[in-house]
Amino acid sequence: MPTLLRVEHGQVVDQLQGWLRDRWEEFTGVAPLGEGLPEYRAGCGSRSVEPALVEKLAARFGGDRLASRRISFGAEEDEFEAAYARGWSDGLPVIPPTPERVLRMLAGTSREPSEVVAVVPPDLVPCTVEKIAVNAVLAGCRPEYLPVLMAALEAACTDDFNMHGLLATTFFSGPIVIVNGPISREIGMNSGVNVLGQGNRANSTIGRALQLVVRNVGGGRPDGVDRATLGSPGKLGFCFAEREEDSPWEPLHVELGFRPEQSTVTLFAGQGPEPIVDQLSRTPEELIRSFAACLDAVAHPNLALGFDAIVVVPPDHARVFRGAGWSKARMREEVNRLLTRPGRERARGRGGMGEGLPESLAEADISKFREGGLHFVHAGGKAGMFSGVLTSWVNPNGGGSTPVTVEVRK
Amino acid sequence: MSGLEVLDPTGERQPRERRRLPRPDSIDGRRVALLDISKARGNVFLDRLEQLLSERGAKTERFRKPTFARPAPRALLEEITARSDLVVEALAD
Numbered sequence: 001m002p003t004l005l006r007v008e009h010g011q012v013v014d015q016l017q018g019w020l021r022d023r024w025e026e027f028t029g030v031a032p033l034g035e036g037l038p039e040y041r042a043g044c045g046s047r048s049v050e051p052a053l054v055e056k057l058a059a060r061f062g063g064d065r066l067a068s069r070r071i072s073f074g075a076e077e078d079e080f081e082a083a084y085a086r087g088w089s090d091g092l093p094v095i096p097p098t099p100e101r102v103l104r105m106l107a108g109t110s111r112e113p114s115e116v117v118a119v120v121p122p123d124l125v126p127c128t129v130e131k132i133a134v135n136a137v138l139a140g141c142r143p144e145y146l147p148v149l150m151a152a153l154e155a156a157c158t159d160d161f162n163m164h165g166l167l168a169t170t171f172f173s174g175p176i177v178i179v180n181g182p183i184s185r186e187i188g189m190n191s192g193v194n195v196l197g198q199g200n201r202a203n204s205t206i207g208r209a210l211q212l213v214v215r216n217v218g219g220g221r222p223d224g225v226d227r228a229t230l231g232s233p234g235k236l237g238f239c240f241a242e243r244e245e246d247s248p249w250e251p252l253h254v255e256l257g258f259r260p261e262q263s264t265v266t267l268f269a270g271q272g273p274e275p276i277v278d279q280l281s282r283t284p285e286e287l288i289r290s291f292a293a294c295l296d297a298v299a300h301p302n303l304a305l306g307f308d309a310i311v312v313v314p315p316d317h318a319r320v321f322r323g324a325g326w327s328k329a330r331m332r333e334e335v336n337r338l339l340t341r342p343g344r345e346r347a348r349g350r351g352g353m354g355e356g357l358p359e360s361l362a363e364a365d366i367s368k369f370r371e372g373g374l375h376f377v378h379a380g381g382k383a384g385m386f387s388g389v390l391t392s393w394v395n396p397n398g399g400g401s402t403p404v405t406v407e408v409r410k
Numbered sequence: 411m412s413g414l415e416v417l418d419p420t421g422e423r424q425p426r427e428r429r430r431l432p433r434p435d436s437i438d439g440r441r442v443a444l445l446d447i448s449k450a451r452g453n454v455f456l457d458r459l460e461q462l463l464s465e466r467g468a469k470t471e472r473f474r475k476p477t478f479a480r481p482a483p484r485a486l487l488e489e490i491t492a493r494s495d496l497v498v499e500a501l502a503d
Contacts, residue, residue, distance in 0.1 A: 068417035075413040088419050097417045125421035134419045165479045216419045399477030 003043050004028075018043030055100035065106075065113055066099060068134055083138070088216055090208065090236055094138040105133040108143030109150065109410055117150050118157035120218035121164035122225040127153065127217045132209075135216055139209035139237070144187045145202055148265060151408045152177045152210045152239075155267040160402040162269075166393060167220040169400075170227050172271045173393035174235035177207050178310075178377060180253035181263030183408050184241035191243035193381035196273055196312065196388060207237030232271040240379060246315065247378035248322035255328060255375075256405050263408040268310060269401035273388025276311070280385075284324045287317065288331060291387065292338035296368060298391050302346045302356030304339075304366045308373040308392035308403070314380025317387050328376045339368035370397055434496065438467035443494035447478040452500035459498060468496075 004027060006014040016027055019041040025031040047053055073082045079096045083089055095101065106113055106129070113130035120127045129150065136149055156163045156175050166173060179189055190200035198204060214220045222228070228235070244251045244260075253264040278290040291311060299307040313321075321331065343361030350356050357366065373395055380388075394400030434440060442463055446452045460470045473490055475482045490497060 066417060068419075069422050071416055071418050073414045073416065077413075079414045079416075082414075083416075096414055097419055098414065099417060102417050120421070123421055123423060125423060127421075130417075131419070131421075134417045138419055162480060164481060169479065212419070217421045219421060219423070394479055399479040 001044055001046055055103045058103045059099035066102060066130060067114060067128070068102075068130060070099075087221075088138060088212075090212060090215060092208075092236070094212075095140055097134045097137040101137045102130070102133050105136050105141065105143050105146060106130065108133075108146035111150070111409070118153050120153070120157055120213060121220065122167060123219035125217050125219070127157075127213060131217050132213060135212040136205075136209045138216075139212050140201065140205040141209050142187070142201065142205075145206050145209075147408045147410045148177075148179060148183060148187065148202075148263075149206050149209050149213075151265045151406045152206065152267060153213055155265060155404040155406040156210060156214070158404050160396075161267055161404045162401045163214065163218075163220075164225075165399070166269045166401055167214065167226050169393060170229045171393050172228065172230055172232045173269045173401075174232065174238060174271065175207075175210060176234065176268040176270050176272075176310075176390060177210060177239035178252060178266040178268065179206075179239065179241040179263070180244065180251050180266065181258070181408070182261060183263035184244075189239075189241040191241040191379050195240050195243070195314075195379045195381070196238075203239050203241070204237060207234075207239030209237070210239075211235065211237055234271055238271075242377050243315070243379045248318050249328045249376065249378060252375060252377050253405060258405070258407065264405050265408060266403055266405040268308075268390065268403045269393040270308075270310070270390045272390035273312060274391060276387040276389060278317070278385060282320065284321045284326045284331075287320050288326075288334045289338065291331070292335045294389060295335060295374075296339055298368070298389065300353075300355050302348070302350050302353060304343075304346055304357060304368045305370050305373075306394060306398045308369065308375075308395045310375045310377055310390040312377050312379050312388040312390060314384055314387065315378075315382045316385045318378055331376055332374050335374060336367045336369060340365055342366070370395060436467075437463065437496065440468050440496055441494045442468045442470045443490045443497040444470055444472050445482075445490065445497060445499040446472065446474045447482075447499065447501060448475050449478045449501065455500045456498070459500075 002015040002017055004016040005012050016023055021034060021039050025033050073079055080093050083094045083096060088094055109129060111129050115129050116126045117129060117132060118127050132150055132153060133146060136146055155161055187202050189202045220226055242251050252266055254260055258264050276291060276294040278287055281287040281290055295309055298309050343357045343364050343366045346357045347362055348356035396402045444456045444460055446456055463470050471493060
């Protein structure tokens with residue numbers, strides 16, 4: 001705030017901030033000035049830039065940027081119980097989306113609050129940046145996560161990803177969000193110890209916020225359109241980052257045609273992880289056989305081509321392949337070679353089990369995974385000779401979901 | 411805190427209560443669409459139903475969704491709407 005103004009013909013032509021004896025004497029041409037005062041005092045700042053006050057003032061005077069319907073809780077109503085009562089929660093507490101919090105969230109993007117990001121199934125509701133921000137508040141996101149969440153929603157609402165089918169299926173799956181590129185480091189995502197578990201705010205809340213948008217904006221709720229027989233805990237939210245910095249391989253997004261410095265989210269309709277335990281193999285030839293043997297059982301040992309998988313490989317397993325210079329492509333090739341056999345060996349009735357491939361495929365050589373249906377991602381803590389398999393819902397061969405990658409735009 | 415003002419996180423669609431159509435007095439002579447959603451053994455259920463409906467004088471016609479994993483194509487819905495009075499959909503495995 002200015003402390004001294006020079007006005008000529010009604011116009012401010014010069015000004016000073018704070019108190020600095022020399023400057024005041026020079027400015028006014030009067031000396032000495034302010035005998036007994038200290039040499040220097042900073043000027044005061046406008047309260048309108050105080051961190052805690054910015055959103056309050058913005059909500060009071062700039063609230064017309066927000067189009068969402070306003071709801072006032074009852075005077076005696078507990079705000080957390082009120083959110084439950086209105087059906088906005090996935091079962092865990094949500095943060096009440098006050099206008100102040102939503103405005104703070106919107107600072108995480110340069111996109112207009114009114115911009116439509118996606119049309120969300122099952123009700124096919126156009127969803128704006130603002131509505132995403134409201135649900136991001138509910139989920140506990142920080143503003144800098146918003147661009148990742150918007151990209152995830154965009155990917156979820158494509159025809160290829162088929163979010164409607166994923167919701168409606170009796171199968172276990174939910175959307176799994178894999179984040180690549182610099183943004184995962186910028187927003188502090190976990191790609192290391194306990195990468196698929198709890199404890200990191202970005203990992204935990206981005207996946208959750210995506211599911212809350214589908215629930216609240218799209219209207220997709222368990223026992224409504226969501227008909228899962230068992231579901232899976234990842235449906236609360238499943239989001240993690242690839243451990244790119246010390247990976248022996250190119251990251252997932254680079255493999256899919258993006259540049260390393262681009263940030264992306266890849267959506268995979270699935271569940272997991274299913275453990276691969278191998279603490280004894282020391283050569284890639286041995287370890288890939290363990291991978292193949294475990295992957296053979298994805299969905300059912302007698303089924304093939306209908307389900308995809310992503311193997312999350314932590315550093316301890318990765319170094320076995322790194323030492324021998326195996327690329328992701330080589331690993332995929334080996335698994336496919338090991339798991340290609342005549343259809344009759346996966347036929348209905350094989351092993352005394354009713355499930356299996358139809359008789360018509362008996363003589364064909366069938367690989368377990370479709371082209372593009374098997375991926376490897378480097379993530380996890382440094383200690384532990386395990387990998388984790390994320391298995392998919394029905395892939396496009398069965399009319400299900402294709403993984404979709406979208407670039408993050410801030 | 412109480413009386414808090416928040417922003418509605420939902421799609422703000424006020425779902426209108428949709429009333430069910432009245433039950434038909436008779437199915438004799440009615441056109442009944444039997445929609446198979448392509449789930450395993452849906453045809454078994456519909457075969458039997460077709461037999462029972464025909465015995466009661468209904469004119470049945472079979473339709474099939476390309477896959478159970480996606481909503482029915484618009485064209486199929488329009489065709490069913492144009493060609494039938496009643497629809498039975500076989501959902502089960």
